[in-house]
Amino acid sequence: MRERQLSAAEKRRMFIILIIILIVFIGIVSKLFWIQVAASENYSSRGVNLVKNSVLQRQKALVLDSGRGEILDRHMQPLTGGTIKALVAFPISKSIKVDRRQIDQLAHILRTSSEAWLAFSSNMKDPGVWGTxxxxxxxALCKQQEEQINGLQLPNVKVVEIEDRYPIGMIARQLIGFIGQNPDRVMQEYSAELERGKLSLTSKIGGSGLEKTFDFWLRGVGETSISYFTDATKKPLPGLDARMIAPDNVFYPLKLVTTLDLTVQQQIELLMDKLQIREGAVVVQDAAQGDIVAMASRPNFDPLQVNLSNNNWSNFALKATAPGSIFKTVVAAAALDEKVVDLKETFNCEGALGKYGFTCWRRDGHGPLTLEEGYAQSCNIVFANVMQRLTSAQLESYAHKLGVLDEVGWSGKTDAKELLRQLDSEDNGQLFAAHTPHDDEGVLMQTAIGQRDVMMTPLQASNMIVTLLHDGNRFSPRVVQEIRYQTDRVMEAFPVKKLDDGKKGVSAATSRKLLSWMQEVVTDGTGQALKGAKWKLAGKSGTAQLKYGKQExxxxxxxxxxxxxxxxxxxxxxxxxxxxxxxxxxIPLFKGIMDILAESLNRRQ
Known part of the structure; x- marks a missing residue:
């Protein structure tokens, strides 16, 4: 029986089908080649890295160290924490059985219950650190615990070194600040790093304090992480179980060397807590060049659990508030330099001015007082009378000369930044509110005693004293003096700076006179409780009255x-x-701080 011969038309159809099959096959192979080889690191319009993502599907990574720079005090003592030994657990397949006796042993070593450990480790989706x-x-694990855990040879746990950036008992928390996720700021400020893959939207950046203002330097060159590789069923891959990944750079992380004294800062904060200071701030400056030696704020906060709606993370040392009678220093400076008062003339205080409802804190009055005596006794009536001889423009001029209306913290150009402000979110001071009539007599009298609209920060207040100690020359206080590489070579230095706006400051004669008047505040005035201090002290007291509705x-x-x-x-x-x-x-807090400083100075001599 003879086979039927294919017609010419049928042969053509068969040939076309074979050509189509061949084209489809070549297309599929080409696509696979493109995906797997040519475009494996940048597939689709979204730039998906297929190699990286295929690895990520079976790689579970945990960051052990952010790679951020260290923050140190002036003696190179760490203000941010070091490292501790901690236990990491990895998610593994439930088909991998762990001996219950080993779990009980591990719980005993960790000083916890087996139930607590199983609750932590049983349903893990990602690696986790015990205790978090x-x-x-x-x-933190001790050496003995580390050895005992390693001896168990459990397949899903490993003792590692982990960063403890914000240790329990950490000081200067508001000044140092915190780090956290902020995708909006990452996109706005770090778009270049984001594009190059050096940062992701979930990267932690400085959220406040020095962590924020020096974030450019503190970010470092990469994280240290531990990666754990598993297959699709979460079984560890042979030879690829736990692997450390860390940047190899001898120069990083950088060191941020501050002007703070760790011991002094620590003792001041302990004193604040002992005196049960609920809300307030302290600033200590080196009189020689205005450097910030200590800066503390209360209430305190936990930098690992920041609630932005709660203001406890805010640094009150940099926040303006009503100053009360310490502002009389500005009025006295204006009166002396403008020569509107004869130092021998007296002003009679009978407890009330007789208009505007203006009174003195001493209801029965002080009697006749000179300006010098009025300053020591903090007499409101004396300063109301003096203010009648000054203009609002003159008062504002001297407030600027003494730096109580301006941001005074160190700012300037660096190699890396056009403008660096060392202190985060420092407030300006205030003399008058936006719609307050500047030349109203009643307003000026309230302003003269640091009430009404007047606002000042604790840093501006202490820097005003530094200004007087330097014959009216203003300093711009530093809190960071230099940035060093890990090798200790200086990368960036921030020199001592004066606030030079080209205008004449308070005269040297007036500065010295006010400093001597501050001594009388302690010997004969409102600061006599300071007489028993380790040092002979001088200063000015203030009590500012505030109203919140009907509450005072x-x-x-x-x-x-x-x-x-x-x-x-x-x-x-x-x-x-x-x-x-x-x-x-x-006053007790001021006295205690000065005693701490006296003891610190004696130890160093």
């Missing part, structure tokens, strides 16, 4: 310097929003 559930801190509160202030014979430090303290009947804590 619910936002807690990693549990007061700010308690004291600013000054010591020792009188050879000034070493300028200090300002404010205790905010206290009840009017509460005892004064500003």
């Amino acid at each position: 559930s619910g936002g807690g801190k990693p549990v 509160k007061v700010n308690q202030w004291f600013v000054g310097y010591g020792p009188v014979q050879s000034p070493k430090y300028a200090v300002s303290v404010v205790i905010k929003n206290t009840d009017p009947i509460e005892s004064n804590k500003a």
Whole structure:
């Protein structure tokens, strides 16, 4: 039987089908080649890295160290934490059985229950550090615990070194600040790094304080992480189980060397807590060049669990508030330099001015007082009378000369930044509110005693004292003096700076006179409780009255310097929003701080 021969038409159809099959096959192969080889690192319009993502599907990574730079005090002591040994657990397949006796042993070593450990480790989707559930801190392990855990040879746990950036008991928290995720700021400020893959939208960046203002330097060159490789069923891949990945750079992370003194800062914060300061701030400056030696704020906060709606993370040392009678220093400076008062003339205080409802804190009055005596006794009536001889423009001029209306913290150009402000979110001061009539007599009298609209920061207050100690020359206080590589070679230095706006400051004669008047505040005036201090001290007290609806509160202030014979430090303290009947804590706090500084100086000599 003969086979039927294919017609010419059928042969053509068969040939076309074969050609189509061949074209489809070539297309599929080409596509696979493109995906797997040519475009494996940049597939689709979204730029998906297929190699990287195929690895990520079976790689579980945990960051052990952010790679951020260290923040140190002036003696190179760490202010941010070092490293601790901690236990990392990895998610593994439930088909991998772990001996219950080993779990019990591990729980015993960790000083916990087996149930607590199983609750932590059983349903893990990503690697986790023991102790961090619910936002807690990693549990630090001792050498013995490390050895005992390693001896168990469990397949899903590993003891590693992990960064403890914000340790328990950490000081200067508001000044140092915190790090956290902020995708909007990452896109706005770090778009170039984001594009190059050096940052992701979930990268942690400085959120406040020095962590924020020096974030450019502190970010470092990469994280240290531990990666754990598993197959699709979460079984560890042979030879690829746990692997450390870390940047190899001897120069990083950088060191941020501050002007703070760790021991002094620590003791001041302990004193604030001992005196139960609920809300307030302290600033200590080196009298020689205005460097910030200590800066503390209350209430405190946990930098690992920041609630932005709660203001406890804000640095009150940089926030303007009503100054009360410490502002009389500005009025006295204006009166002396403008020569509107004869130093021998007296002003009679009968407890009330007789208009505007203006009164003195001493209801029965002080009697006749000179300006010098009025300053020591903080007499409101004396300063109301003096203010009648000054204009609002003159008062504003001297407020600027003493730096109480301006941002005073160190700012300037660096190699890396056009403008660096070392201090985060520093407030300006204020003399008059936007719609306050500047030349109204009643307004000026309230302004003269640091009430009405007047606002000042604790840093401005202490820097005002530094200005007087330098015959009216203003400094721009540093809190960071240099940035060093890990090798200790200096990368960037921030020199001592004066605030030079080209205008004449308060005269040297007036500066010295006000400093001597501050001594009388302690010997004969409102600061006599300071007589028992280790040093002979000088300063000015202030009590600012505040109203919140029908509720009345007061700010308690004291600013000054010591020792009188050879000034070493300028200090300002404010205790905010206290009840009017509460005892004064500003003077005991100021005295305690000066005693701490005296002891610190004696130890170093």
